[in-house]
Amino acid sequence: MIGRLNHVAIAVPDLEAAMAQYSGALGANVGAPQDEPDHGVTVVFIELPNTKIELLYPLGDESPIRGFLDKNPAGGIHHVCYEVEDIAAAAARLTESGARVLGNGAPKIGAHGKPVLFLHPKDFNGCLIELEEV
């Protein structure tokens, strides 16, 4: 069911500083900040030859990553995103297996304009998983 690794997301306490590190010290191709108010984050994508890095910074008072940054003030790996062909079928299979699909269970449109959903980290070895339909 899960396919390619679409991105690895890193929550950062200072978006500009993280962008400068990736473009400067790491010499990577860093995109422009993208506000995603429906998700409570500002994202920056860094294109790599085989996947992407997604820098995450809180947007608004209700950001779902605020708690993560409170616990990890220097930042940290926040989630991994796997691609799936059929997100509804994936959600049904995962729910059937006893995994928790976060939110109201319905996919939202993510940063790439595709449906995404999230699985509770406690159900997957402490790893927050995002699925993106491609």
Ligand SMILES: CC[C@H](C(=O)O)C(=O)SCCNC(=O)CCNC(=O)[C@H](O)C(C)(C)COP(=O)(O)OP(=O)(O)OC[C@H]1O[C@@H](n2cnc3c(N)ncnc32)[C@H](O)[C@@H]1OP(=O)(O)O
């Ligand atoms: C524009 C979309 C973009 C895209 O790629 O398209 C995105 O990726 S948007 C990314 C931001 N959105 C989300 O992360 C939505 C899903 N996340 C959530 O609903 C919450 O973050 C949640 C429920 C995973 C955690 O919320 P919160 O931290 O407020 O709750 P708790 O403190 O109760 O956490 C419960 C438990 O989980 C541990 N935790 C929290 N976040 C993570 C994490 N990223 N990775 C691993 N573990 C995590 C937290 O420490 C708690 O553990 P405990 O042992 O009980 O203390």
Ligand SMILES: [Co+2]
């Ligand atoms: Co993501």
